[in-house]
Amino acid sequence: MPSLDPATVRAFLERRLPATLELLRELVGINSYTGNREGVNHQGRVTARHFESLGFTSAFVAHADPAMGDHLVMTRAGRTPRTLALISHLDTVFPPEEEARNGFRWLPEGDRIYGPGTNDIKGGTAMMHLVLSALREHDPEAFESVTWKLLWNATEETLSRHFAEVCQAHLDPAHTRAALVFEAEGRPRGPSALVVARKGRATFRIQVEGRGSHAGAKHARGANAITQLAQVVERIAQLTDYPRHLTFNVGTIRGGVAVNRVPHEASADLEMRAFTREVYQSGMSAVLALAGHGEVRSPADGHACQIRVDVLSESPPWPRNPRTDALFEVWSATARDLGLPLESEERGGLSDGNWICDQFPTLDGLGPHGDNDHCSERSADGSKLPEYVLISSFVPKALLNTAALSRLIRSSTP
Numbered sequence: 106m107p108s109l110d111p112a113t114v115r116a117f118l119e120r121r122l123p124a125t126l127e128l129l130r131e132l133v134g135i136n137s138y139t140g141n142r143e144g145v146n147h148q149g150r151v152t153a154r155h156f157e158s159l160g161f162t163s164a165f166v167a168h169a170d171p172a173m174g175d176h177l178v179m180t181r182a183g184r185t186p187r188t189l190a191l192i193s194h195l196d197t198v199f200p201p202e203e204e205a206r207n208g209f210r211w212l213p214e215g216d217r218i219y220g221p222g223t224n225d226i227k228g229g230t231a232m233m234h235l236v237l238s239a240l241r242e243h244d245p246e247a248f249e250s251v252t253w254k255l256l257w258n259a260t261e262e263t264l265s266r267h268f269a270e271v272c273q274a275h276l277d278p279a280h281t282r283a284a285l286v287f288e289a290e291g292r293p294r295g296p297s298a299l300v301v302a303r304k305g306r307a308t309f310r311i312q313v314e315g316r317g318s319h320a321g322a323k324h325a326r327g328a329n330a331i332t333q334l335a336q337v338v339e340r341i342a343q344l345t346d347y348p349r350h351l352t353f354n355v356g357t358i359r360g361g362v363a364v365n366r367v368p369h370e371a372s373a374d375l376e377m378r379a380f381t382r383e384v385y386q387s388g389m390s391a392v393l394a395l396a397g398h399g400e401v402r403s404p405a406d407g408h409a410c411q412i413r414v415d416v417l418s419e420s421p422p423w424p425r426n427p428r429t430d431a432l433f434e435v436w437s438a439t440a441r442d443l444g445l446p447l448e449s450e451e452r453g454g455l456s457d458g459n460w461i462c463d464q465f466p467t468l469d470g471l472g473p474h475g476d477n478d479h480c481s482e483r484s485a486d487g488s489k490l491p492e493y494v495l496i497s498s499f500v501p502k503a504l505l506n507t508a509a510l511s512r513l514i515r516s517s518t519p
C-alpha cells in the first residue's frame with residue numbers, strides 16, 4: 106500500500122506549482138533548437154542547476170556529433186544500487202528565427218501556457234522536478250533507498266541513435282527497474298493515458314534512373330523515370346495495411362528538368378511505421394523488393410528504368426511487452442487508489458523509448474497534458490494555434506507519478 110497521504114501530497118504539489126511553472130518559464134526562455142548547440146548546452150546547464158538542489162550531481166556527455174550539444178546525465182546514489190531512470194530531452198524543433206518570426210514565446214492564457222517546448226518536453230522536465238521534490242519530502246525512505254539517474258537527450262528531435270548508447274553506458278540493466286520517459290500526454294480529450302508501445306519507423310529514398318531523350322525528336326528512345334516512379338509510388342501506397350497497423354507514406358517526390366525532355370531521373374522519400382518487429386520486417390522487405398529493373402522501358406530498344414532503394418534511417422519498434430505492462434500496472438493500481446481514471450495508449454510517434462525499451466522496462470507519457478507539439482504559428486481566426494501545456498494537468502499527474510514511484514520502490518525486491 107502506498108505510504109503517502111494523497112491529500113497531504115496534493116497540498117504540497119499545489120504550493121509548489123508556482124515554483125514549477127517558474128522553472129518551466131526559465132527553460133522555455135532559452136532557445137534549444139536541436140541545431141543550436143550553444144542553446145542546448147545552456148538549457149543543460151540551467152536544468153542541471155535546478156536538479157542539483159535536490160542532491161543530484163551532473164555530468165555532461167559530449168555528443169558523437171561535435172556540431173550538437175551535450176547530453177546531460179544526473180545521478181543521486183541511494184542506499185541500494187536499485188536504479189530508476191527518468192528520461193527527457195533538452196532540444197526542441199523551433200529555430201530561433203522561427204520563434205522570432207511567429208512571436209512564439211512564453212504566453213499564459215487561461216489554463217494554457219503557450220511557448221516552445223512547454224509540452225514537448227520542457228513541461229516534462231518541470232514535472233520530473235516537481236515529482237522528485239514531492240517524493241523526497243513525503244516518502245524520504247523510498248527516495249533515499251534507490252539510485253536515481255536522470256538523462257536528457259541533446260538531440261531527441263532528430264532521432265539520433267547516440268543517446269541510446271549514453272543510456273547503456275550509464276544504466277546497468279541488472280539494477281535498472283524502470284526507464285520512465287516524461288513525454289507529454291498526446292490525446293486531446295479523454296482520461297489520462299500513459300504510453301506503453303510506440304511504432305518503429307524506417308525512412309527510405311527511392312531513386313529511379315531512366316534514360317533522357319528529346320521529347321519531340323526522339324520520344325521513343327526515352328525511358329521515363331517519372332512514369333516509372335509513379336508506378337512504384339502506387340505500389341507503395343498499396344502496402345499500407347491498417348489491420349496490421351502498418352503504414353507507408355510517400356512524403357516528397359521530385360523528378361525531371363523540363364517538359365521537352367523525357368526525364369532521366371526521379372526520386373521520392375517515404376517512411377514506414379509498425380508496432381511489432383515482425384510486421385516492421387515484412388514492410389521493410391516489401392520496400393526493398395521494389396529495387397531492380399522497372400517495367401517502364403524505352404519503346405525503341407527496351408532500355409529499362411532502374412529502381413534503387415536506400416534505407417535512410419531506422420528507429421526500432423517498441424511493441425507491447427510484459428515488462429512495460431508490469432510498470433503500467435503499478436501506475437494503474439495507484440490511479441485506482443487515487444480515484445483518477447487512467448488508460449494506456451499505443452502511439453504512432455517515436456520517442457527515446459523506442460531505443461531503450463528492449464534493454465530496460467520502459468513506460469512513457471509521464472509528462473503533463475497539452476497539445477499542438479511542433480507548431481509555432483497562430484492565425485487570427487484561431488484555426489492555427491501553437492504548442493501549449495495545460496496548467497491544471499500538473500498537480501494530478503504529479504500526484505499520480507509520485508504515488509506510483511513510491512509504490513514501485515516499496516514493492517520491488519532489492
Ligand SMILES: [Zn+2]
Nearest residue numbers: 225226261288
Ligand atoms: Zn519530445
